[in-house]
Amino acid sequence: MPVVDFHIHPLVSEVIDEDKYKCQREVFGLRTSPQPLETLLSQMQEASVERGVLLALDCSVKANCSLPSNEEVASIVKKYPSKFVGFGSLHPYREGSLRELLEEEVINLGLRGLKLNPSIQDFDPLSQRALQLYGELERLNLPLIVHTGLSWFPSTSLEYCKPLIWDNVARRFPNLKIVLSHLGWPWVWDAIAVALRNDNVFLDISNTFTGSPNEHLRYLLTELVPKRFVERFLNEKIIFGSDYPRIEIPKMVRALRGVGLKEEIEEAILRLNALKILGDEE
Amino acid sequence: MRVYMREFKVVSKREREIINITDRVRELIKESGIKEGLALVFSKHTTTGIFINENERGLERDVINYFNEAVRDDGDYFHHHYFYKDGRMAVNAWAHLRSILVGLNVVIPLRDGELLLGSRENVYLAEFDGPKERTLVITVLGE
Numbered sequence: 001m002p003v004v005d006f007h008i009h010p011l012v013s014e015v016i017d018e019d020k021y022k023c024q025r026e027v028f029g030l031r032t033s034p035q036p037l038e039t040l041l042s043q044m045q046e047a048s049v050e051r052g053v054l055l056a057l058d059c060s061v062k063a064n065c066s067l068p069s070n071e072e073v074a075s076i077v078k079k080y081p082s083k084f085v086g087f088g089s090l091h092p093y094r095e096g097s098l099r100e101l102l103e104e105e106v107i108n109l110g111l112r113g114l115k116l117n118p119s120i121q122d123f124d125p126l127s128q129r130a131l132q133l134y135g136e137l138e139r140l141n142l143p144l145i146v147h148t149g150l151s152w153f154p155s156t157s158l159e160y161c162k163p164l165i166w167d168n169v170a171r172r173f174p175n176l177k178i179v180l181s182h183l184g185w186p187w188v189w190d191a192i193a194v195a196l197r198n199d200n201v202f203l204d205i206s207n208t209f210t211g212s213p214n215e216h217l218r219y220l221l222t223e224l225v226p227k228r229f230v231e232r233f234l235n236e237k238i239i240f241g242s243d244y245p246r247i248e249i250p251k252m253v254r255a256l257r258g259v260g261l262k263e264e265i266e267e268a269i270l271r272l273n274a275l276k277i278l279g280d281e282e
Numbered sequence: 283m284r285v286y287m288r289e290f291k292v293v294s295k296r297e298r299e300i301i302n303i304t305d306r307v308r309e310l311i312k313e314s315g316i317k318e319g320l321a322l323v324f325s326k327h328t329t330t331g332i333f334i335n336e337n338e339r340g341l342e343r344d345v346i347n348y349f350n351e352a353v354r355d356d357g358d359y360f361h362h363h364y365f366y367k368d369g370r371m372a373v374n375a376w377a378h379l380r381s382i383l384v385g386l387n388v389v390i391p392l393r394d395g396e397l398l399l400g401s402r403e404n405v406y407l408a409e410f411d412g413p414k415e416r417t418l419v420i421t422v423l424g425e
Contacts, residue, residue, distance in 0.1 A: 013415075029369040035415055042295045042413035152364055212362045212373045214355070246370040248411070250297045 001267055002050035003253055004274035006145070007181060007206035007241025010054045012037040015072045023065035028057070028120060029153035030246060037076065040244065041083065047253040051085060053241075053274075055115040055145065058089040062122045074109035085278060087113040087145060091121050092129040098136050107140065112278065117147035118160035125165050134169055138176040143277050148191055149182035150209060163191035170198035177202065177277055179239065185209045188224055195237045202277060203234070205256070205269070206241030213247065213255035221259050231265050239274045286314035286422040289326075294412035298346050302337060303418070304404045307390075308397060310420045317395045319424015323405060324387040326417045329377035331384025331408035334399070349380045349410070377410035384408050392424060 011024055016034040025031050044052055054076060057067045066072075070088040077086040088106040092098065106114065114137055118125040125146070137144055148163040163184035170178055179202045184191025186209070195201040208216035221230050230238070242252040256270060275281045288310060292301060307323055325332050335341065359375035388405060391398040399405075407416065 025369075031367065031369045036293070038293060039413045039415055042293075046295075046297050046413060152366075152369070208371050208373060209364075212356070212359070215362065247373065248297070251373060 001048070001270060003048050003240060003270045004278075005044070005047075005049045005052045005242050005244070005249060005253075006179065006204050006239050006274045006277075008040070008052045008054050008244045008249075009057070009246070010037070010040065010068055010073060010076055011245055012040055012076075015068045015076075020065060020067065023059060023063055024067055027059050027063045027065065028067050029151075029156075032245065035245065041080070043244065043249040044083065047250040049249060049253065050271075051083060053085045053087055053113075053145075053278075055087050056089040056111075057115060057117060057120065058091045058094075059121055061091040061093050062120075070105045070109055070111060074111060077110065085113075086111040087115045087143075089115045089121075090133065092116075092123055092127065092133045098129070098133050102133075102136050102140065102142075106142065113143040113145065115145050119147060119151045119156040119158070120153070122157070123160075125160055126168060131169075131172070134173045134176055138173045141175075143177040143179065145179040145181060145204070147182070148180040148184040149187065150185060163187050163194050166201065167194045167198065170194060170201045174198075174200055176200060179204050179277065181241065182207055182209070182243075183220060183238075185220070188220065192225065192234065192237075196233065201237075202239055202273065203237050204239050204241035206252070207243035207247050208252075208255075213251045214258055217252075217255040217259050221261065227259075227261065231262055235265050235268055236273060236276075238269045239277065240270045283319075283423060284314075284316055284425060286316055287419065288313075289417050289419050291415055291417055292407050293415045294407075294409035296409065297412050298350070299409045299412060300342050300345055301407045301409065302404050303407050304337075304397075304399075307405050307420060311392060311395065311397060311422060314420075314422040315395075316392065316422045316424045319392050319422060321390045321392055321397065322387055322419075322421040322423075323390070324419045324421070325407065326419060327414075328381050328386070329374055329411035330386070330416055331381050331410070332386055332388050332418075333384050333406050333408060334388050334390070334403050335406060336402040337404040345408070349383070349408075352383065353379045374411045380408070380410045392422070 361375035
């Protein structure tokens with residue numbers, strides 16, 4: 001069964017120069033050397049990932065860098081249009097009209113959604129400027145993926161990582177599709193509560209926090225949250241993501257397949273729910 | 283005595299794979315210009331291995347299958363926790379353990395500028411946590 005990976009950071013050696021590597025280490029907190037795009041493609045192939053969502057991250061206000069920039073994401077998508085979908089990123093405190101910035105840096109580049117990480121980017125997700133940005137995204141019908149859950153990096157705000165913040169946003173902007181990343185771990189039930197009561201909120205299960213991917217996803221989807229609850233209540237809410245390069249893609253796909261969910265639920269998580277969010281369902 | 287040292291890259295395409303690097307090593311020996319001596323091939327990655335064995339497709343599969351069975355993926359490994367040094371979870375104890383079993387280098391004698399390998403012997407990189415770009419080092423000592 002082909003897979004859609006909704007959470008890939010394309011921090012590949014083709015775009016990570018010395019300055020960006022410094023930013024990757026100091027702002028993003030990732031200290032492993034970048035791999036070439038070729039090995040990202042091989043990881044996707046190895047894991048039967050037919051399409052990956054590439055996420056930009058605009059850290060320009062905090063650290064004058066992007067990991068990577070909207071243009072860099074767009075250039076990779078342009079090179080492999082059948083393999084990748086690109087999501088841009090825009091710090092809400094950037095100077096200028098958010099509408100114009102979105103048009104210039106997202107729409108005009110063919111990017112199809114936005115990635116925000118209030119903790120790493122360092123902005124209040126309920127600030128006036130951030131709310132304006134969500135309004136523009138809703139108007140443009142661009143989905144939003146946001147970091148929720150633990151940020152290991154001590155210089156970042158943990159407060160901005162809490163999933164309950166997004167209940168407020170989801171209710172104010174009911175037509176804005178919002179993906180809460182990492183199932184909000186360790187605030188998993190908070191993230192689930194937000195998703196359950198808002199039709200426009202979804203949950204990605206990217207990365208591992210409590211052990212190996214096998215251990216983590218089994219714990220998350222059968223113990224912390226009972227399997228019956230996942231299958232009955234969250235079957236249209238959960239989407240697959242890896243969080244590459246913080247984790248290898250084949251390990252995450254294998255772990256999800258090893259959870260032992262019903263086949264149709266597994267297919268929904270690994271592929272169909274993501275296609276619906278992207279508006280690409282067959 | 284002359285010393286020639288050079289890093290070179292090998293890109294794996296599979297998560298677990300063994301890659302025949304004999305021809306690449308031969309090219310580098312030629313480049314070194316050293317005729318008699320020793321060549322040391324070393325991997326800079328603790329989730330890989332370097333070994334010499336027979337170039338036979340079935341055996342190559344057997345090697346991977348053997349290590350999959352010898353070291354379980356799903357063991358209760360202390361290594362599988364957040365690794366501050368990398369800024370990510372460490373989730374590959376099994377790859378490190380397989381690497382330890384194989385070892386990270388081989389030494390091959392040189393004669394007349396050629397590797398003094400047996401007729402069945404080839405040099406392999408074992409990839410235990412790919413696909414990744416790997417950096418290997420060849421050091422040639424001799425005259």
